[in-house]
Amino acid sequence: MSDRQLHLNVNILNVGFYGSAWRTPRADPQGFVDVGHYVRTAQIAERGTFDAIFLADAPALSDRPEYRPFYALEPTIILAAVAAATTHIGLIATASTTYNEPFNIARRFQSLDLASGGRVGWNVVTTADAAASRNFGFDNVTAHATRYERAAEFTEVVTALWESWEDDALIADKATGAFLDLSRVHAINHSGRHFTVKGPLNLPRSPQGHPVVVQAGASEDGRQLAARYAEAIFSVANTIEEGRAFADDIRRRAARFGRRGEDIVVLPGLATVIGSTEEEARRREEELWSLIPGDYSLVRIAGILKVDPAGLTLDRPLPDDIALPVDGSQTFFRATLDIARREGLTLRQLLRKLGGGTGHRVIVGSPESIADDIERWFRAGAADGFNLMPDVLPEGLEAFVDHVVPILRKRGLFRSEYRGATLRDHFGLQRAQGRPSIPALAG
Amino acid sequence: MSDRQLHLNVNILNVGFYGSAWRTPRADPQGFVDVGHYVRTAQIAERGTFDAIFLADAPALSDRPEYRPFYALEPTIILAAVAAATTHIGLIATASTTYNEPFNIARRFQSLDLASGGRVGWNVVTTADAAASRNFGFDNVTAHATRYERAAEFTEVVTALWESWEDDALIADKATGAFLDLSRVHAINHSGRHFTVKGPLNLPRSPQGHPVVVQAGASEDGRQLAARYAEAIFSVANTIEEGRAFADDIRRRAARFGRRGEDIVVLPGLATVIGSTEEEARRREEELWSLIPGDYSLVRIAGILKVDPAGLTLDRPLPDDIALPVDGSQTFFRATLDIARREGLTLRQLLRKLGGGTGHRVIVGSPESIADDIERWFRAGAADGFNLMPDVLPEGLEAFVDHVVPILRKRGLFRSEYRGATLRDHFGLQRAQGRPSIPALAG
Known part of the structure; x- marks a missing residue:
């Protein structure tokens, strides 16, 4: 070992x-x-x-x-x-x-x-x-x-x-009656x-x-x-x-x-x-992805980005003018967003990478x-x-x-x-x- | 019944x-x-x-x-x-x-x-x-x-x-994907x-x-x-x-x-x-009483009454000029103190009634x-x-x-x-x- x-x-x-x-x-x-x-x-x-x-x-x-x-x-x-x-x-x-x-x-x-x-x-x-x-x-x-x-x-x-x-510190001595040593x-x-x-x-x-x-x-x-x-x-x-x-x-x-x-x-x-x-793993991912309810991922990502979900299109890359809040929060998401930009992922591909939720x-x-x-x-x-x-x-x-x-x-x-x-x-x-x-x- | x-x-x-x-x-x-x-x-x-x-x-x-x-x-x-x-x-x-x-x-x-x-x-x-x-x-x-x-x-x-x-409110319906009813x-x-x-x-x-x-x-x-x-x-x-x-x-x-x-x-x-x-119950009480460590009860009661323990004598009734804080706390103790006064108990008898601690x-x-x-x-x-x-x-x-x-x-x-x-x-x-x-x- x-x-x-x-x-x-x-x-x-x-x-x-x-x-x-x-x-x-x-x-x-x-x-x-x-x-x-x-x-x-x-x-x-x-x-x-x-x-x-x-x-x-x-x-x-x-x-x-x-x-x-x-x-x-x-x-x-x-x-x-x-x-x-x-x-x-x-x-x-x-x-x-x-x-x-x-x-x-x-x-x-x-x-x-x-x-x-x-x-x-x-x-x-x-x-x-x-x-x-x-x-x-x-x-x-x-x-x-x-x-x-x-x-x-x-x-x-x-x-x-x-x-x-x-x-x-705890003595708990029945014989002497000393319970706790305050020193x-x-x-x-x-x-x-x-x-x-x-x-x-x-x-x-x-x-x-x-x-x-x-x-x-x-x-x-x-x-x-x-x-x-x-x-x-x-x-x-x-x-x-x-x-x-x-x-x-x-x-x-x-x-x-x-x-x-x-x-x-x-x-x-x-x-x-x-x-x-x-192959089985990819099928499993596909199934998990297909079960994500309705617009959950879209609404959630729009919430993180603080934009209107209606303004986002699933099959295009993220608009360039979107930026994360700079207060130091959402670190997990930021890392994934960087990759998405670097690799030119569409929003749908990015959401997939996020597994329906976070950026790990x-x-x-x-x-x-x-x-x-x-x-x-x-x-x-x-x-x-x-x-x-x-x-x-x-x-x-x-x-x-x-x-x-x-x-x-x-x-x-x-x-x-x-x-x-x-x-x-x-x-x-x-x-x-x-x-x-x-x-x-x-x- | x-x-x-x-x-x-x-x-x-x-x-x-x-x-x-x-x-x-x-x-x-x-x-x-x-x-x-x-x-x-x-x-x-x-x-x-x-x-x-x-x-x-x-x-x-x-x-x-x-x-x-x-x-x-x-x-x-x-x-x-x-x-x-x-x-x-x-x-x-x-x-x-x-x-x-x-x-x-x-x-x-x-x-x-x-x-x-x-x-x-x-x-x-x-x-x-x-x-x-x-x-x-x-x-x-x-x-x-x-x-x-x-x-x-x-x-x-x-x-x-x-x-x-x-x-x-909680729906958790796998088929429809509805999880929580916000209404x-x-x-x-x-x-x-x-x-x-x-x-x-x-x-x-x-x-x-x-x-x-x-x-x-x-x-x-x-x-x-x-x-x-x-x-x-x-x-x-x-x-x-x-x-x-x-x-x-x-x-x-x-x-x-x-x-x-x-x-x-x-x-x-x-x-x-x-x-x-x-009789066995009284013997048990006696034993419990005898095992209370040293001056514990005296020190504790002096603390509640906010007086110097050295000024209290065990075999006399409580001094008349001692009063409890009037902020409404220590209710449990107050009730017992009233009884002690009414019955003319010595401090030792009062402590006994308190069972070594509280006034229930x-x-x-x-x-x-x-x-x-x-x-x-x-x-x-x-x-x-x-x-x-x-x-x-x-x-x-x-x-x-x-x-x-x-x-x-x-x-x-x-x-x-x-x-x-x-x-x-x-x-x-x-x-x-x-x-x-x-x-x-x-x-």
Whole structure:
């Protein structure tokens, strides 16, 4: 087995990556509001010795819910149910730094980390979503820079709260009656521009110390946040060159914060459409494409581009005068748009490349060709692994676990069994340490 | 079986009501940070066909954590784990209206309600806790009246969000591609003094419609909030007269809001110390009392009274010049203090009555005498049931379920099996309705 090992997450995007996933014969169209769906999917990923499941999120009814499933059940509630039904797989959930308080997030994720035996990660997002902002007292999305400034301070406070307890603070000695050693618990006394938080947290440390910090933003501000705090990054890359450039850039930035490159795991998104042969895979893609309801893709892309859908024609290239908003959001889409321009794709071909929704790379093929692709990226240093987005869930994941994972194992690229119990173990990250520099509550 | 049926919740106060519970031989002193402890306790309650488990909470490291377990794991995370391991029992968790946003609370509790098949209740609290306020950017506790004003608006918004979906909004028809009927989903467009929330929620309704609203405050403001919104009330009453007066008062107030008395379930707190005989029960109380660590009770009561513990003498009555803060907090304690004054108890006797911690009624006795007491209160109209606080968990609950519940069942006061599947079914409440008056998103 090679020294460097691949890491695989599955991004449980409701009932699948394709906008039409819910309409396919074996899909449960109401699975997105059934914790059982997430539990079954996670159990399949655990059978495949995946590093983690990943849940994206936004606190609002999403755009175009009349056409497809949307973010619904709150991710930490899903993860608590999944934790109870699994033993090893990591559990990563998204929570917004713009619409939460750091004490609540630190506490909820540390509670999950204790409930799961140290398997949790927190995906830090700033939520560029106008519908969300209107559910929290704002008319418009907060400016990009302000969101990221708040996100950095938020992450700093959450981490400090997680590290406010030393490992052996809890005594619980029945004989002496000593319960908690206050000399090993520390107020954080944070006072910053966005938050004033005294602390300490009201929870002990977990088997992995505290949750892993995950980040996904790829804008300039997003990269700085990731370089400073992220231990795993869910990135966007459509070519090996893009992937390598991103990983190099992040590690260079991280070094400036005194961090080591190996303390960050870079996982580009990868949407998969698997068939037993190349031809079957293409037929499957064709079917998924044909089931995308009516004008869903057109309306959605028009929404991202902020143009009238009636002004777009499917069988022509995108008009030249269309540009994306420059606020740093929609990174995933921007990458695909660049390719469309470069290759002169028609709108229909571009939509197809987007798989009916987002801008992550889509791979359509046999298990062998998908394994080849993954190995190529991994060996080229363009990825430490992937955040997989199967076309339909759970069946697309089942195909990956049953047919692609065995090839990756045979090639010595991927584990055949879990060697550790925590998410940090799976990712090859060190256990999180306390901060003895913070003054204790009692001394 | 009599028509009117008793309702029983168990308040899982960490490892038990007594400050010394964790030091008793069979207790797990670290159970308070182990979801398995809550799951096992809930399973015992479910075996006893209880209505619900109840979790109190405060978002801070509590006073005197060096002596005893404290609020730690976030309650909705615990409930998600318990939901996965039980089938019928109701699941009530506390969340603060002072330190949360209504959209997040509406969403998290509705997610739990869907995950549990409609078994959830939200206990609305305003959190009168200085340590909590310092974790959320405040130097001091927000004034009582402001907290309750915010709580009322918060509850109004949460309820409106829960009711923003009609029952059959989700279509999910694979054949036509119609997923969500936007004419049955409604923005709430709330704009008030504390919150501006557009909505709708991003979740469908649950089998019981939405979670039950529970409330515990007994101050003037607390009673108004309960009368307006609460469907179950966790009250404080030390005598049958107090219990009856409280229930009558709440129902009178509720009538002024156009609500029916039977739409509110009143459940006073009741701490239990059970022995197979009266004498064994008293010996058990003695042992629990002897295990309360050092000066814990004295320090705690001095903290509540805001006096120097050194100025208090255990074997004298409380000094006359000591008064409780008049901000409406500490209701539970106030009731006990009144009794202490009336009966001329020494501080030591008062502390004993407080069971090492709170001011709810403590009953010490055999299963028969406890069943008699419960029946007396129930028949007198002083309670629709009780929020039980066993001395030690889970063993104190096990004793209740194995020895008191059979007597209550034999007397026709309490169910032998669940007749419904939701918490509203157990409490005898109607299914929650939508609000067709809110304008639809489309249609």
